[in-house]
Amino acid sequence: MFVTFRRLRKCQCVQLMSTCLVLSVVMLCWEQLDTSVVSHFKSVSFRYLVNGFSLVNKSLTIPREQALHFSNFPYLLDHPEKCKNQDVLLLLFVKTSPEHTQRRNAIRSTWGNETFIQNSLGVTVKVLFVLGLPVPADYSPYRDTFGPQEQLEFEDKLHQDLIQQDFFDSFHNLTLKLLMQFHWMHKRCAHARFLMTADDDIFVHMPNLVQYLQDMSRQGVTDLWVGKVHRGSPPVRSKSSKYYVPYDMYQWPSYPDYTAGAGYVVSSDVADKIYHATLTLNASLHIDDVFMGICASAVGVSPKEHVYFSGEGKAPYHTCIYNQMMTSHGHVEDIYDLWKAAAHPGQKEKTLGLFGRLYCSAVKAVLLCRPYYTNTYPCKAAFS
Structure with missing residues (x-):
């Protein structure tokens, strides 16, 4: 016992x-x-x-006068004649920070070179860099010479491609940059057939993108919003994350579908709809790609997945990938080498013919269909 x-x-x-x-x-x-x-x-x-996204739209709808406070900042640098009297296939906005001069120069010398695009691809693409005011504390290296704003003004005199409004350039003001882009197109370049927004550390395979957009244009496609799509993403509630969104800013458990802000394209009719949506929506949510999704949901536009828009990820380096690449994220130091390799006219010749296609299918399957390889092209891209 x-x-x-x-x-x-x-x-x-x-x-x-x-x-x-x-x-x-x-x-x-x-x-x-x-x-x-x-x-x-x-x-x-x-x-x-x-299925309550109509509730989301209703909760974020505000009077037009109040909504305009998010977009009526005066322009400090502007080029209203940039698109005048030109047949613009693509108006491409690059979101940049004031201190990223080298990134802008790299883009001007590679995939964003308007002269190369016009002469080699036969279309007009207008590339503009959008930014806000420098935050003085972030720019102490310049104080011995001249201020960061003066440096931007000097850069703009050389290249004529900076669009700047009077708000501080910070992560929490990214949505203001989004508004700047759609409002600028509406007022200055509404006749452009497509609008693209991209980060300044992205690589765009311009020959592939131009061919794709020309095909879409010939088909008369409307309601086009294409990129890497996020579906049913929940807000981040952890205060330690830079993507933290408090309940009083967005109370709902799910975001509407949206494309990764690293790079996506919309047709001109969608750009016009988004512009009008911004006139009545609360833009205090600082996650700009999510706010784009909210605007699109409000006007009945849904994103379309394109397997060769990489979103947040960096694409693998290989000829068979370059053949269909649209965008790849996370390129700064390697952008010159990637441009030289990916956009070379002879690249596609290596993938032609039955043997070339079979070889590339096998290579892409090996490169893309790995369980630990995330945030770039999905496995199904290997078979498209």
Whole structure:
């Protein structure tokens, strides 16, 4: 009897310790569990069961006079004649920061070279860099020579391609840059057939993109919004993340579908719809690609997935990838080499013929269909 009682107490003690251990692990991992599991479950439920994005649009609708406060900043640098009397296939805005002079120069010398595009591809593409005011504390290296704003003005005199408004250039003002782009197109270049927005560390395979847009234009495509699509993404509620969005800014458990802000394209009719949506929506949400999704949802436009828009990821370096590449993210120092390799006229010749196609299918399957290779082209791109 005594032995049985001791064994019972020992068993209970083990059970109690195991329970405490499990609870401790759950408590330590709860934030991560909530982020990766619970929030996604809520997001999927809201998207597919509640389907309440009309509630989102209604909650963010504000009077027109109030909405204009997000877009009526005066222009400090502007080029209103940039598109005048020209047949513009693509108006391409590059989101940049004042201190990223080298990135802008690299783009001007590679995929964003308007002269090369006109002479080699036979179309007019207008490339503009959009930015806000430099934050003085971030630019101490310039103080011994001349101020960062003066440097930008000097750069603009040389290249005539900076568009700047009077708000501080920061991560939390990215949505203001989004508004700047659509409002500028509406007022200065509404006849452009397509609009693209891109980060300044992105690589655009301009020959492939131009061919794609020409095909879309010949087909008379409308309601085009193409890029890497995020569906049913939940807001980030962790205060340690730069993507943190508090409930009072966005109370809903799911975002509308949107394309990664690293690079996407819309047709002119969509650009016009987005412009009008911004006139009545609260733009305080600083995640610009999400706000784009909110605007599109409000006007009934849905994004289209294109497997060769890489979104946040960097594409693998290979001839078979270059053959269909549209965008690749995360390129700064290597942009010159990538441009020389990817856009060389002889690249596509290596992938022609039955052998070339079979070889590239095998190579792409190996490069793209790996479980640990994320945020770039999906596995299905290997078979497209």
